[in-house]
Amino acid sequence: MGVMNRVLNFLGLKEEDDTLADRDYEQDEPEEVETNPFEQRKIKSNVVSIHSQKNVKVVLNEPHNYDDTQEVADHLRNRRAVIVNLQRVRPEIATRIVDFLNGTIYALNGTVSKIGPQIYLFTPDSVEIQGTIKEIPVESHYD
Template identity: 75%
Template sequence: MGVMNKFLNIIGLREEEDMPEDHRSVDEPEEIETNPFEQRKVKGNVVSIHSQKSVRVVLNEPRSYEDTQEIADHLRSRRPVIVNLQRVRPDQGKRIVDFLSGTVYALSGTISKIGPQIFLCTPDSVEIQGSIKEMMDDENSYN
């Protein structure tokens, strides 16, 4: 109960005079509560495979240039976004890609074309490997 008495003293609900003399002079070692991950971390080089939280990929199909701000907000929140531009006019699609290119540049991210009028925008925390172009070239050779 020594820890509880100290806590009550700190917040002012109990004064030191209320405590018996033998408790005042004896300092009990404080118990530090740690979660299992912290205990493993202290013991050595053990790394939890579940330490990274899950990443959500946002699918977005803008209808106009005004919808681009929402995509940029997702990127600022470090979420990758797949953008389908098939429902906008070509001139608006170009403006949207220009805006998103500037956004991912400012965030040190990347923008990649993954299909006709479909783009993958990622923040710097997401790494992209491979190229869809190679697969598209393979598809064309079969036709």
């Protein structure tokens, strides 16, 4: 449609063809599909903006039995870092919990860091860990 026709239509001297009017005003807008930040990151690239994650949370968890491990795995799936204290759990249960969470974090491409005796930090791949903590010596009594 030319400029002259638009001016005539604006002044009301000429009526515009309905098919042309529909075509001019209809614009193909892409559908907005709701995706979580993890999926957006996969689609775009491997670079994540620090400002894209507004509410980064670290969850502290102290499971009392093996059944409590599912809650920790859910936090990891929701892209939250989790500190797990296993000091109050029997050693055989603690081993099972660590094994399960290691499998979960492996599937999510995350990392595991031991930060103390029976205390572990599980982080998704969007969290970078720098530095290491040396093994904490067992309490010794100085005479």
